[in-house]
Amino acid sequence: MAAAARPVDVMSFPSCSSTSLLLSHSRSLPPATRSSRLAPSSPASSMRRQLLVGAGASAVAALAASAPPALLQDGAATLLTTAGAYTLVRAFDALTERRLIEQNLSRKIVHVLSGFLFMSSWPLFSNSTQARFFAAIVPLLNCVRLLTYGLRLSTDEALVKSVTREGKPEELLRGPLYYVIVLLIIVLVFWRESPIGIASLSMMSGGDGFADIVGRRYGSLKLPFNKKKSWIGSISMFISGFLLSTLMLFYFSCLGYFRVSWDLAIGNLAVVAFAATVVECIPVTDVVDDNISVPLATMLVAFLLFGHSSH
Ligand SMILES: Nc1ccn([C@@H]2O[C@H](COP(=O)(O)OP(=O)(O)OP(=O)(O)O)[C@@H](O)[C@H]2O)c(=O)n1
Numbered sequence: 001m002a003a004a005a006r007p008v009d010v011m012s013f014p015s016c017s018s019t020s021l022l023l024s025h026s027r028s029l030p031p032a033t034r035s036s037r038l039a040p041s042s043p044a045s046s047m048r049r050q051l052l053v054g055a056g057a058s059a060v061a062a063l064a065a066s067a068p069p070a071l072l073q074d075g076a077a078t079l080l081t082t083a084g085a086y087t088l089v090r091a092f093d094a095l096t097e098r099r100l101i102e103q104n105l106s107r108k109i110v111h112v113l114s115g116f117l118f119m120s121s122w123p124l125f126s127n128s129t130q131a132r133f134f135a136a137i138v139p140l141l142n143c144v145r146l147l148t149y150g151l152r153l154s155t156d157e158a159l160v161k162s163v164t165r166e167g168k169p170e171e172l173l174r175g176p177l178y179y180v181i182v183l184l185i186i187v188l189v190f191w192r193e194s195p196i197g198i199a200s201l202s203m204m205s206g207g208d209g210f211a212d213i214v215g216r217r218y219g220s221l222k223l224p225f226n227k228k229k230s231w232i233g234s235i236s237m238f239i240s241g242f243l244l245s246t247l248m249l250f251y252f253s254c255l256g257y258f259r260v261s262w263d264l265a266i267g268n269l270a271v272v273a274f275a276a277t278v279v280e281c282i283p284v285t286d287v288v289d290d291n292i293s294v295p296l297a298t299m300l301v302a303f304l305l306f307g308h309s310s311h
């Protein structure tokens with residue numbers, strides 16, 4: 001039986017005092033060191049610049065000293081996770097650009113890693129009530145990003161190349177946008193205290209992602225009722241979705257976010273994974289995108305099985 005459910009602050013960022021210490025350290029650098037990083041200038045303007053830098057650092061230090069640790073922690077976690085999302089897309093753009101990975105595989109690996117890494121980052125956020133809203137900023141920013149480039153209000157070749165099938169910006173407004181909206185909903189509605197959100201995100205990212213990766217390559221034996229899908233793809237979805245759901249449930253229960261009765265949970269997760277796999281392979285996904293139908297089906301079945309009881 002996992003530890004009693006008590007949120008655990010798994011990571012505390014430097015306290016305000018050490019943050020201000022870091023900032024005050026930069027003020028204590030000898031003027032020559034600081035000014036050598038700037039273009040050569042007259043003594044007067046160099047003095048003005050040093051005063052401005054000092055004043056800015058003091059303002060930041062004062063702000064940091066007054067902000068509660070949880071706010072600092074959530075702000076830092078949001079920045080870190082946002083940077084992680086940007087880096088992930090850029091990395092797969094570079095791989096695709098160099099033809100080290102084909103576009104469809106790049107898209108699906110980003111599909112799998114985005115959900116998994118985002119979920120894994122949740123313990124970086126504090127245990128305060130505002131934490132989930134900070135975490136929600138990350139998918140929200142990516143919603144805005146996908147809308148901006150999908151509507152051609154601006155261009156981002158890297159994003160288009162790493163997350164679309166055919167390299168058309170308007171593709172961003174379908175699968176990727178639905179995916180990120182689902183992430184936003186899961187964070188706001190379920191967060192890290194419920195296996196329902198964890199299972200839904202696992203089935204959408206890990207399950208559906210591997211169904212495509214494996215099915216597209218080895219799926220010669222098609223399903224009798226859906227020639228676009230294969231047995232190996234569906235089996236891969238069930239196995240990968242079940243394993244990722246179990247792994248993430250173990251991860252969050254070990255960190256103390258909820259208790260899990262594993263004798264019940266394993267069976268429940270298997271039923272949830274089976275239901276999501278059935279939904280994914282029936283032709284309904286021609287009408288409703290997998291990134292909507294799979295998490296919705298998972299949420300419904302997981303709610304019926306896990307409900308609000310101890311898990
Ligand atoms: N159960 C499954 C699921 C997918 N596939 C393979 O993976 C491809 C893409 O699967 P799908 O989930 O339909 O991907 P889409 O959602 O259409 O693609 P995307 O997510 O990129 O929009 C299918 O054509 C098929 O070759 C499979 O064989 N069996």
Ligand SMILES: C/C(=C\CO)CCC[C@H](C)CCC[C@H](C)CCCC(C)C
Nearest residue numbers: 084085111114117118139163175176179
């Ligand atoms: C290709 C995708 C779906 C199509 O089936 C996934 C699109 C992913 C988005 C472009 C980026 C989403 C980033 C997440 C909101 C946060 C990830 C953070 C993590 C630390 C990398």
